[in-house]
Amino acid sequence: MAEFQIIERTENTTKLRAVGSGQEMVIPNKVPILPVRNVVVFPGMFLPLELGKEMLDEVMSGDKVLGIVSQKNPEAAKPAAADLYSIGSVCVVHKLLRRREASQSIVVGLVRFKLLSLEKTEPYMVGQIELLQETVVPGVELEALAASVRQQSQRLIELSPGVPEEAAEALSNATTPSALADFLAAILPPGQLAEKQRLLEELDVEKRLRALSALLAAQLDVVELQNRINDQVKENIDKSQRRYYLQEQMKAIKKALGDGESGGDASEVVSLRTKLQAAKLPEPVMKEAERELERLETIPNASPEYGVIRTYLQILAELPWETQTIDKIDLTEARAILDRDHHDLNKVKRRIIEYLAVRKLKPDGGGAILCFVGPPGVGKTSLGKSIAEAMGRKFIRVALGGVRDEADIRGHRRTYIGSMPGRIIAELRKAGTRNPVMMLDEIDKIGSDFRGDPASAILEVLDPAQNHTFTDHYLDVPFDLSRVLFIATANTMDTVPGPLRDRMEVIEIPGYTNSDKLSIAQKYLVPRQLDANGLKTDQARYNEAALKWIIDGYTREAGVRALERAIGSVARAIAADIVGGKTQRELVTKEMVTKVLGPRRFDPELAARTSVPGVATGMAYTPVGGEILFIEATRMPGKGQITLTGQIGEVMKESATAAYSLIRSRAQELGIKPELLANSDFHIHVPAGAVPKDGPSAGVAMFTALASLLLNRPVRHDVAMTGEITLRGLVLPIGGLKEKTLAAKRAGIRQVIVPKRNEKDMPDIPQEVRDTLKFHFAENIDQVLKLALLPLDPKRNGAMKRSGAAGRGATAHRPAHER
Amino acid sequence: MLKGYYSFFTHQTWTPSVNLYETGRCYLVCVDLAGVDKQKIDIEVVGQQLIIKGMRTVPVAVPESEGECGRPRMHVMEIDHGPFAREVEMPQNVESEKINARYVDGMLWIELPKKP
Numbered sequence: 001m002a003e004f005q006i007i008e009r010t011e012n013t014t015k016l017r018a019v020g021s022g023q024e025m026v027i028p029n030k031v032p033i034l035p036v037r038n039v040v041v042f043p044g045m046f047l048p049l050e051l052g053k054e055m056l057d058e059v060m061s062g063d064k065v066l067g068i069v070s071q072k073n074p075e076a077a078k079p080a081a082a083d084l085y086s087i088g089s090v091c092v093v094h095k096l097l098r099r100r101e102a103s104q105s106i107v108v109g110l111v112r113f114k115l116l117s118l119e120k121t122e123p124y125m126v127g128q129i130e131l132l133q134e135t136v137v138p139g140v141e142l143e144a145l146a147a148s149v150r151q152q153s154q155r156l157i158e159l160s161p162g163v164p165e166e167a168a169e170a171l172s173n174a175t176t177p178s179a180l181a182d183f184l185a186a187i188l189p190p191g192q193l194a195e196k197q198r199l200l201e202e203l204d205v206e207k208r209l210r211a212l213s214a215l216l217a218a219q220l221d222v223v224e225l226q227n228r229i230n231d232q233v234k235e236n237i238d239k240s241q242r243r244y245y246l247q248e249q250m251k252a253i254k255k256a257l258g259d260g261e262s263g264g265d266a267s268e269v270v271s272l273r274t275k276l277q278a279a280k281l282p283e284p285v286m287k288e289a290e291r292e293l294e295r296l297e298t299i300p301n302a303s304p305e306y307g308v309i310r311t312y313l314q315i316l317a318e319l320p321w322e323t324q325t326i327d328k329i330d331l332t333e334a335r336a337i338l339d340r341d342h343h344d345l346n347k348v349k350r351r352i353i354e355y356l357a358v359r360k361l362k363p364d365g366g367g368a369i370l371c372f373v374g375p376p377g378v379g380k381t382s383l384g385k386s387i388a389e390a391m392g393r394k395f396i397r398v399a400l401g402g403v404r405d406e407a408d409i410r411g412h413r414r415t416y417i418g419s420m421p422g423r424i425i426a427e428l429r430k431a432g433t434r435n436p437v438m439m440l441d442e443i444d445k446i447g448s449d450f451r452g453d454p455a456s457a458i459l460e461v462l463d464p465a466q467n468h469t470f471t472d473h474y475l476d477v478p479f480d481l482s483r484v485l486f487i488a489t490a491n492t493m494d495t496v497p498g499p500l501r502d503r504m505e506v507i508e509i510p511g512y513t514n515s516d517k518l519s520i521a522q523k524y525l526v527p528r529q530l531d532a533n534g535l536k537t538d539q540a541r542y543n544e545a546a547l548k549w550i551i552d553g554y555t556r557e558a559g560v561r562a563l564e565r566a567i568g569s570v571a572r573a574i575a576a577d578i579v580g581g582k583t584q585r586e587l588v589t590k591e592m593v594t595k596v597l598g599p600r601r602f603d604p605e606l607a608a609r610t611s612v613p614g615v616a617t618g619m620a621y622t623p624v625g626g627e628i629l630f631i632e633a634t635r636m637p638g639k640g641q642i643t644l645t646g647q648i649g650e651v652m653k654e655s656a657t658a659a660y661s662l663i664r665s666r667a668q669e670l671g672i673k674p675e676l677l678a679n680s681d682f683h684i685h686v687p688a689g690a691v692p693k694d695g696p697s698a699g700v701a702m703f704t705a706l707a708s709l710l711l712n713r714p715v716r717h718d719v720a721m722t723g724e725i726t727l728r729g730l731v732l733p734i735g736g737l738k739e740k741t742l743a744a745k746r747a748g749i750r751q752v753i754v755p756k757r758n759e760k761d762m763p764d765i766p767q768e769v770r771d772t773l774k775f776h777f778a779e780n781i782d783q784v785l786k787l788a789l790l791p792l793d794p795k796r797n798g799a800m801k802r803s804g805a806a807g808r809g810a811t812a813h814r815p816a817h818e819r
Numbered sequence: 820m821l822k823g824y825y826s827f828f829t830h831q832t833w834t835p836s837v838n839l840y841e842t843g844r845c846y847l848v849c850v851d852l853a854g855v856d857k858q859k860i861d862i863e864v865v866g867q868q869l870i871i872k873g874m875r876t877v878p879v880a881v882p883e884s885e886g887e888c889g890r891p892r893m894h895v896m897e898i899d900h901g902p903f904a905r906e907v908e909m910p911q912n913v914e915s916e917k918i919n920a921r922y923v924d925g926m927l928w929i930e931l932p933k934k935p
Contacts, residue, residue, distance in 0.1 A: 023874070023902065044831070057892055060892060060893035060894075061892055061893070064877075064896075093896065094900075094901070095897055096893060096894070096895055096896035096897070097895065097896075097897060098894060103895075105896075108831075173831070
């Protein structure tokens, strides 16, 4: 840049000399004046302008010089002298270019001037000017200042984006401090016009530089801050962009995986949703499921909760919310099925047929809940199966024996680890229909402790008023159980809680008589066992005597399980023979049975036991069927104490005490010597000692035993008795008459003494029992004694007691001396 | 920083274009310098640098035909004028004493013998 010095002033011109090149110029003192807006022209600054035609002509035909001043107010359209700053730059036209019919001139500032006066304003301004001289004090200070400013500007150029390369080059070309100052002043960001004008008007170069230095510093700060912010923003953007990008990638990968086999979360959720929709959940359940599905979508795959929710939804989807089988009840076919699988049980079968008939007439009815009660092995479970088959429904069996935990029925809440739904729901899920036949087996064996009362849970399940909204703890949504057909089984109703017993209709399935067992064996058991052991019907034939032999000698039960097992053992022996080649076919006889099964285990003989006084035969009812019992009484010298043994329960002990008291109170009438009572201790024993017994129905037998002992009259060997005793001597009714009489018949008894009030139960007793046993109905113990005791045997008076068995026959021994 | 009203900032001096030739013996530099007073051209060699300086005034319009009066009006002024300067770098050292220059048809030819 040229720094000019004024070397000569004349009236009309001023002569300048460029400091560097020594070039001289002459500038007139009267020049066209051009006002400019929003810019201050500095010496050394190039500026494109569009000059008016007239001014352009004048300028170009002259020295190509004009003076440029800035307007104070950029808004003014036609400024007057007052609107203009008084100091501007004299400029020369460097180039004149023609662009599309418009001329553009490039002017370059030369030197500062002061506008003295405006001589003309139209068509363009002309003014009288005075060129101004800068003051420069060369020296170290100025140099240092210039260097520092140069440094600042270099830095600024570095930091500022978008600065053209020419800027750096031009900076290095500004060699003198004045040129440097003017260059910077020209190009620093458009600040206030007034500020730039001030810089223009500052003639002292040093001052100008200082001002510029301050401006530069400020500008540097701004730019540095801008850059810092930009960097930060960029970093943030980068970070979040990165994140976004990575997430998008992840989604794409997941999707790609999901298209393949199982794996992606999304696909699993989708498949679950489809399953759930296919399951046709009711409205509130679907809402709950939807909620869980949403949770599944958000939580990560690895979280343990994910597995919990997924299992839950799977279970929900697999429950039979709508699926059900259609009942096809044909009564004749039903009867045929029942007959096919079960022998006799006519009463039960009739009840079942009635049940089915009602179901057919009223398909939606709740219906009673049947409960089959009976000894093991009589076919309770298989009755349930037959019912299911007759109705065309699915059969499920839920074993309740030993269930103590309520959670077994109702399930655990999902919050527990390892929680599962309860049995009911779990079985329904397996069944796949909502109206199966559900058999609640061994409902009398439900325990109850601190973990809850499963029986109460069952109450809810069975109650038709409540079970259409059965809420399993695990599921947490109601499930409709009302279409399920519940059937219960039990061995005894004693341990079933009252409310539960109330809800069920009890159907007793009694044990079988021996002839029943024979028929069952012939019709069902033998064919089944032959088939199970791979034999054909012609390879093994059981004759009737052999079967009876097995029944009598090797089984002691109300049901037929042991019988079936025994038949099976024989069949297996035959199979071994056949495979071994020893024989082709076998006829099963008594001898063969003995050979295979070993010696007889049970002997039906009993009469011997009552051939001495002091023994009476009672009848007991156990969960495994009826049994006969022997009550033994004995006397020894003492003070009137009574001992009771034989593993008898509290109730039985009490009835023994009652019998004793009764004897003592009736001693007079019966003809027993009082001293005999007073000086004796008594002991009542009920063998077998290992088997627990309880119940009040042996009262009569105990009394009879004592009476027999004290009167020295044995009890008839073929008589068995049962009945509860009172202190008034009355005989109270008992239960389980059928089982007891069956047992009596099995044991070879011919007469039974039964409470009068049980006479009404007679129709329950099977015909063959009624035909073969003689029934006596007693109202009081006098009748019992009359029936049971043998007449006083004169030969027996003062008889010594002998220990039992004398073979069959009423009197085996005659004592040596007679009374 | 520079955004605004003026988008260029050139040197005060303009730069003529050059061609550089080489023969076995010397370098030849041709400078496009029409309309320059030969006297006003400075040529200097410093090491391997050839520096050419000078000044060109705006060409004066002199119409051929007679009878024109007044200064001609300028409509276009593109031709560079004012001081010029140019540096040319030689690939090898040259004999700075034995330079000679010819000004032919507006081109300045400078011959620089190579140093042996």
